[in-house]
Amino acid sequence: MNQNGKNNEDINYRPFVFGIEKIDAEHQRLIGIFNCLNEKAAKNESADFKQIVEELEEYSCYHFNTEETLMEKANFDEIEEHIYQHQIFRQKINDFKTSILFGGSTLETDMVNFLRKWLLKHIAEVDAKYVPSIKKYLNQEKTN
Numbered sequence: 001m002n003q004n005g006k007n008n009e010d011i012n013y014r015p016f017v018f019g020i021e022k023i024d025a026e027h028q029r030l031i032g033i034f035n036c037l038n039e040k041a042a043k044n045e046s047a048d049f050k051q052i053v054e055e056l057e058e059y060s061c062y063h064f065n066t067e068e069t070l071m072e073k074a075n076f077d078e079i080e081e082h083i084y085q086h087q088i089f090r091q092k093i094n095d096f097k098t099s100i101l102f103g104g105s106t107l108e109t110d111m112v113n114f115l116r117k118w119l120l121k122h123i124a125e126v127d128a129k130y131v132p133s134i135k136k137y138l139n140q141e142k143t144n
């Protein structure tokens with residue numbers, strides 16, 4: 001929330017660096033796409049907005065796939081709940097995409113606000129849980 005009580009801030013990826021190279025790079029990129037979307041919504045650039053939603057959808061699928069593969073290899077015990085959270089997100093993006101075709105800038109603001117909250121919470125609370133398991137797995141890979 002900024003001083004005007006408006007929540008239109010960009011996300012800074014730095015507080016979420018886990019020390020897992022591939023995942024950190026993907027989070028940085030994902031957040032970069034979000035920040036771009038945030039800017040387009042603020043400027044009411046709807047055509048660009050729609051295009052970046054597509055990019056975000058595509059890249060989040062790619063990233064979820066990275067995480068799901070690593071969690072599986074690392075035998076992470078909360079993998080099912082995590083995959084379920086990714087599925088909810090995929091569904092939500094899909095619903096937004098459909099409504100944005102028929103709606104206007106209010107929907108874009110709603111979408112950006114949803115995405116900001118979801119990304120921050122998901123990375124900080126859900127992704128953070130797999131860090132010890134995946135680090136352990138990657139270390140074992142290195143020494144083998």
Ligand SMILES: [Fe+2]
Nearest residue numbers: 063067123127
């Ligand atoms: Fe993630």
Ligand SMILES: [Fe+2]
Nearest residue numbers: 067122126127
């Ligand atoms: Fe995740």
